[in-house]
Structure formats: structure tokens, C-alpha cells
Amino acid sequence: AQKVTQAQTEISVVEKEDVTLDCVYETRDTTYYLFWYKQPPSGELVFLIRRNSFDEQNEISGRYSWNFQKSTSSFNFTITASQVVDSAVYFCALSELIYNQGGKLIFGQGTELSVKP
Amino acid sequence: DAGVTQSPTHLIKTRGQQVTLRCSPKSGHDTVSWYQQALGQGPQFIFQYYEEEERQRGNFPDRFSGHQFPNYSSELNVNALLLGDSALYLCASSKLSGVTDTQYFGPGTRLTVL
Numbered sequence: 001a002q003k004v005t006q007a008q009t010e011i012s013v014v015e016k017e018d019v020t021l022d023c024v025y026e027t028r029d030t031t032y033y034l035f036w037y038k039q040p041p042s043g044e045l046v047f048l049i050r051r052n053s054f055d056e057q058n059e060i061s062g063r064y065s066w067n068f069q070k071s072t073s074s075f076n077f078t079i080t081a082s083q084v085v086d087s088a089v090y091f092c093a094l095s096e097l098i099y100n101q102g103g104k105l106i107f108g109q110g111t112e113l114s115v116k117p
Numbered sequence: 118d119a120g121v122t123q124s125p126t127h128l129i130k131t132r133g134q135q136v137t138l139r140c141s142p143k144s145g146h147d148t149v150s151w152y153q154q155a156l157g158q159g160p161q162f163i164f165q166y167y168e169e170e171e172r173q174r175g176n177f178p179d180r181f182s183g184h185q186f187p188n189y190s191s192e193l194n195v196n197a198l199l200l201g202d203s204a205l206y207l208c209a210s211s212k213l214s215g216v217t218d219t220q221y222f223g224p225g226t227r228l229t230v231l
Contacts, residue, residue, distance in 0.1 A: 004159075035219070043205055045160070045222035091159055104150065104173050105209075105220060107159030 002027045004094050006108035013082055014116050021077045021111045023092030029053075033095040033103065034068065034075045039110070040088045051075065082115045089113070119144060121210050121223035129229045130198050138193045138226045142210030148172075149191040150220055151183060154205040166191050167213050195228075203230045 003026040013019045025034065036048040049059065051068050059066045063080045079086055089110045095103035122141045130136050142149055148167045152160035162175035166185035185191045189210075195202055205227050209220035 037222070042224065043227070044224040045207060045209075047219055047221060050219050093159075103218075104162040104165060104175065105152075105160070106162070109157075109159050 002029075002032075002094055002096055002106050004092050004106055004108035006090075006092055006111050008111045009109070010112045010114070012114045012116065015084060016081050017115075018078060018080050019082050019113065019115075021079075021090050021092075021113065023075045023077065023108060025073050025075065025092070025094045027073075027094060027096075029097060031097055033097070035093040035095065035105065036066065036075075036077050037091045037093060038088045039091060045091070048077075079113075082113075084115050084117055087113060087115045121208055121221055123206075123208050123223040123226050125226060126224070127227045127229075129231065131231050132198055132200060134198050134230075135194065135196045136198060136228060138195075138206050138208075138228070139190065140193070140208030140210075140223060141190045142208075143221050146210035146212050146221070147189050148211045148213045148218070149185060149189065150209045150211070151191070151193045152207040152209065153177075154207055154225070156204070160207055163193070198230045200230050203228060 005024045032053045034051045037045040039045050065078045067076045089112045091110045092108045093105040097103050124139045150165040151163040154160040163177050164174040165172050169185045180196045182194045205225045207225045208223045211218040211220045
């Protein structure tokens with residue numbers, strides 16, 4: 001069965017610190033997608049990144065970077081020089097693929113990040 | 118370009134009642150998925166609609182039903198409400214393209230069952 005584990009329930013850092021959010025997934029599929037979403041207190045899930053299982057290149061977008069390692073089934077997310085506005089709950093998700101039916105998302109429990117000034 | 122919209126924002130019901138939640142997808146999207154998010158948990162997949170048909174369903178009882186209209190908007194109906202149905206209900210839209218597409222979420226409807 002597919003599963004996503006985010007072992008860190010809460011993380012608290014001081015502004016400008018770097019922080020890494022861990023995500024470990026389980027799947028038997030050879031083709032799958034991984035996602036990160038951000039959920040601020042308003043509740044709306046904001047899409048951050050999508051990665052497919054064939055592309056293990058790390059990605060950087062501004063202060064955000066992602067490290068995908070199939071060997072350890074991990075897809076970790078790092079925020080460099082954190083800011084108060086980064087405070088939110090972050091979810092890692094795995095997409096189960098059924099051809100031509102889109103994919104349902106399987107979410108982890110989320111990591112609540114608190115960045116203090 | 119309007120994003121995913123949901124209504125109402127908040128709703129309070131009592132046990133045994135029925136509720137209908139509404140979702141309008143992002144412009145250009147034709148697929149709508151619904152998720153339930155209990156407090157402190159990750160969202161759980163309820164079902165997905167495409168071409169006005171339910172295409173996939175998660176582990177939710179038949180009390181949860183849905184509908185998709187020709188304009189791609191969607192409704193989620195929950196009958197015989199239980200206290201445990203209290204949650205944030207999230208709608209996500211995507212463009213079905215044969216491979217998984219990114220799902221974009223609306224702001225959610227917070228349902229409280231008393």
C-alpha cells in the first residue's frame with residue numbers, strides 16, 4: 001500500500017535559520033509523482049512542487065530546495081534563511097497513478113513549521 | 118484567472134442532517150477531487166469526478182456522494198451527519214491529461230457537526 005510519513009510533527013526555528021522537512025514514502029509503483037504543499041492558517045493548500053519518479057535531479061526555487069532520493073524513498077524539503085512568512089503546515093504527498101484517471105493524492109500527516117522573529 | 122472556489126466557507130449542522138458543499142474548478146480544469154481533513158491530520162481522498170462521473174473513490178461510506186455538472190463544477194453531499202464528519206473539506210481541480218496533473222486546492226469549507 002502507498003504511504004507517506006512525515007516524522008516531524010512540529011519544528012520551531014528562529015528567522016534566518018535553515019530548516020529541512022523530511023518525507024519518506026512507500027509505493028510499489030515504478031511510476032509515481034511526489035508533491036509538497038503548504039497550508040497557511042487560512043487553510044488553503046498551496047502547491048509548491050511536483051516531481052516524477054524518473055527525475056531524481058534536485059531542484060531549487062529561490063530559498064526552497066528539494067532533495068529526491070529513490071534509494072532511500074525520501075523527498076526532503078529545505079528552506080534556506082527561513083522567514084516568519086514561512087510559518088505553516090507543510091504536507092508531502094504521493095500520487096497513485098491510474099492511467100487516464102488522474103491521480104489521487106496520499107498525504108503525510110504534515111509538519112508544522114514555526115519561524116520566530 | 119480565478120482559482121478554485123468553494124462555498125460556503127463555514128457551516129454548522131446537527132447530527133443526522135444533510136449537507137451540500139460546492140466547488141468551482143480553476144479555469145481550464147475539468148477534473149474535481151474532494152478531500153476531508155480532520156484537525157491535525159493530512160487530507161484524505163474522498164472521490165474524484167471527471168466527465169460528470171465518479172472515477173475514483175476513497176474509503177468513505179455511501180453517505181458521501183457527489184455530482185459534477187456540465188460546467189465542471191461539483192457538489193459534495195453528506196447524509197446522516199455524524200460528529201466525526203466535522204472537518205475541513207477541500208476541493209481540488211486539475212486537467213486530466215493521461216498522466217497525473219497537479220491538483221490545485223480551494224480554500225475549503227469548514228463543517229462543524231454538533
